[in-house]
Amino acid sequence: MSQSNLFVLMIIIHLSFSQSVRGKECVCDLENGDPPFPKNELTKVETTALQCIETITSEKMTDLDRLVLGLQQRIKQVEENVIVLEKENDRNLYGAVTLRIIELEIAEIQDLLHKLNSTTRNYRHLSVQTAAQLEDMKITMVELVKFDKMQVVKKYRESHKKNLEQCKKELKATAAPPTVSSGRCGLGRMVSVAGPRIYSLTVYSTSYTYGAWGRDANPAPGGENKYWLVVLSSSNVYGHFIRQYSTLSTLLLGIGPTDTYISSSNPTTNTIQGPNMVMYGNALYYNCYNTYSVCQFNMTTRSVSTVALPQDTGYNNKFPFAHLGATYTFTDMDFTTDESGVYVIYATTSNFGNVIISKVETINPPVLNQTWSTSLYKRTVTNTFMVCGVLYATRYLDKETEEIFYSYDTKTKEERYDLRIHIKKMQTNIEFLNYDPRDHLLYVYSDAFILTYELIFQ
Structure with missing residues (x-):
């Protein structure tokens, strides 16, 4: 029922009655004493x-x-x-x-x-x-x-005022939650990070401080238990092959790896640039070498498809992750996964170097879908990840602590800078960080060490 119909129904027409007797019938004449409703x-x-x-x-x-x-x-x-x-x-x-x-x-x-x-x-x-x-x-x-005539509106106003006063009292009594809700995935609100649960050197020992690892967030049948590892073996910037293990135990022990090469040389066209990459649907998504493009490498066919970001997108160290003490080289683009798929995080000059989020449709070739612009300056951030459509950003506090301080909800477009969720570090720097929606863990590559952390939801 519309508000206008409801308003008309609430109006009580003032009627005056007059009676007369006509033969054996009683007749009532109704006269409306009020002016017509406008x-x-x-x-x-x-x-x-x-x-x-x-x-x-x-x-x-x-x-x-x-x-x-x-x-x-x-x-x-x-x-x-x-x-x-x-x-x-x-x-x-x-x-x-x-x-x-x-x-x-x-x-x-x-x-x-x-x-x-x-x-x-x-x-x-x-x-x-x-x-x-x-x-x-x-x-x-x-x-x-x-x-x-019945003062319905007045009573409603009085009731609404009481409810408003009660709401104000409750707001004062209960502090606002520290994070943006991720309730639409059924997880609740993220409140803390526990761990690390895993802390280990790779088979390469401390040789390569930049790299990435994790699981396929949307694995093909039979690949549910596989883990992948990429080390940037050329100047801590470039990589050209992906190493896979059948289980977590074989990865930690360095037993029986399978190497899949994007190219025989490194670096060259369409090889990996920077440590930020993810595996989704049996394909690796990463920043193509020396371009502002997204590369999709099919692990089965060993073919590469690309999609270009806007021409003013930062690459080759224009808008990397950083803090006052260090810059994480060639981290202009960050790839993340959540419950809905793959995103690319980057910055453009037209958005003043602030973070932009774009959804990547994981078809072949990949396509950029919906895009969101934020006010978060990318060079003040050390890493990002997505959970249930909410972007979270981290910053460097000291050698032992990283802080999740920022969030952007792609559904409500709400930004917050007041999150204070700490991550206990085992090494000074975190070069790679991504959320796996299958196990709700953060996979981290930190100065040649691989770690996992558990996200705690309320």
Whole structure:
């Protein structure tokens, strides 16, 4: 039932009765003592309200919030770089380079401010227009309320006010949860990270500090127990083969591996660049060598298919993961898996170096699907992973602790920077991190060691 119909039903028409006797029949004459209900005015209010809803959307408000958050994070990054510059005592050897970087960052801040000012001016005009419409609606509704003879609207308002006050009390009594809910997968809210559950060197010992490992998130029949391992054997940047083991035990012991080569040489066209990669549907997804493209390597046919990201996508160390103490080289693109498939995480100059999420359709050749832009500056992040459509980002706290500090929900487009979920590290750096939806574990490659951590959900 529509609100207009409900409103009409709540109106009690004031009637006066007069009786007369005509022969043996009693006849009642009904006279309406109230003026007719102005239905056209109510329809006009409904139409105006719908126009306001269409004009002021949550997406527009999210865009404004995203610009503000991005500006805050960028200013914070500049402040940190200035502190580093002030501490440098290299007799101006590298000071000029650092100063130039700060100049570029300030220019990007100015671009953000220009965009924010332009958006704010547009919203200010929209606010004035909407305020006038709301005032007209208010005057009309005051007149319409006079037809409410039983004071139903007044009682409803009083009840609604009580509920609002009660809600405020509950909010004050109960602190907001620390993470974005992942309830649509049935997991509940992520509250902590336990472990490590596994902590071991690979068969390569400490020879290769950059690499990746894990399981196929969507394995072919018969491949459910397999584990894969890739080490970047050329300058800690490039790789050209995937090593597979039949079980976790054989991987830890280094027994009976099967090597599948993308190319006989390294590096070359369509070989692996950077440590961020995932296995899904018997195919490896990774950053193609020396391009801004996604590579899909079919493990059975040994064929490579590609799909290009936007032309202004950072690659070759333009927007890598980093922190003040180090840069994780050639990590411009990060590939993640969750319950719904494969995503690629990257940054573009048009989005001011902030993180972008794109869903990868795992057909052959792969196709980019829905894309989300965030306010998270990529160079302030050390890694990302996805759980139930929610992106989580980590940062370096110290040699013993990594922190999950950020989340972006692709369903609600809600961003949060206030997560404080700690990961206990065994080595200083985490070069690779990915979530496996089959066992709810984080698979980590950390300075030549392989580890797993368990995600704890409430």
